[in-house]
Amino acid sequence: MLSAFKGYINDNFGSKRGLFNSFKYKVLTLLGCYRQYQNIDFSQVKRIVFICSGNICRSPLAEYVAKAQGVDAESYGLHCRGGDPADPRAVAYAASVGIDMSEHITRNIKDYTAREGDFLIGMEPHHITELESGEIISQYMSMLPLWGRRKNVYLHDPFNSNQNFFNKCEEILVESVSMLVGVMGKPDI
Numbered sequence: 001m002l003s004a005f006k007g008y009i010n011d012n013f014g015s016k017r018g019l020f021n022s023f024k025y026k027v028l029t030l031l032g033c034y035r036q037y038q039n040i041d042f043s044q045v046k047r048i049v050f051i052c053s054g055n056i057c058r059s060p061l062a063e064y065v066a067k068a069q070g071v072d073a074e075s076y077g078l079h080c081r082g083g084d085p086a087d088p089r090a091v092a093y094a095a096s097v098g099i100d101m102s103e104h105i106t107r108n109i110k111d112y113t114a115r116e117g118d119f120l121i122g123m124e125p126h127h128i129t130e131l132e133s134g135e136i137i138s139q140y141m142s143m144l145p146l147w148g149r150r151k152n153v154y155l156h157d158p159f160n161s162n163q164n165f166f167n168k169c170e171e172i173l174v175e176s177v178s179m180l181v182g183v184m185g186k187p188d189i
Helices: 001-014 016-030 058-066 087-095 125-133 163-184
Strands: 047-052 073-077 118-122 140-143
Touching: 001 016, 001 163, 016 047, 016 087, 047 058, 058 073, 058 087, 058 125, 058 163, 087 163
Parallel strands: 047 073, 047 118, 118 140
Antiparallel strands: none
16 A cells, blocks of 8 residues: 555655645645746747756756747756756657657756846746846746646656656646747747
8 A cells, every 4th residue: 555655656746755845836836926927928038948957857858849839948957067968768758749859968057148038937946046046037937837737836856756757747848838838829039
């Protein structure tokens, strides 16, 4: 029984920490704590910059999905050295949805050059907090999961997860990017 419960947690939340954070941030989202991150004037957005921890699983896939839909996009990692390939599981998942990200090379946030009209999107609240504490502030910032069906602000890092959660995370990410692009309207960026 305990092992089945642990399997459920690992398959659906990535880990116990993922379960806890998903629940915590869902409650905070429902309480309206992140409402300001949905007030975006898309007529001012010229480029989307996706941010995650390592720039190997979440943010590169978001970048490639957005580009495939005609949006100017880039991605960076807060804690990567830069110059590494994407996680092979992310490359395989991208290929399964018709996207080639085999050429992706990680970029550290220190290499980011801000441009007018940038919309910075993290995968969880900690990413936005870290950007702001590092003095990278954009007129528009948000968390990608807010734009998907889940209406949460937290998408657990799948790097150390099993394949079931990895695929679930990437599926949520693709859906959220597509819904965000739909809210933006036909991109002219």
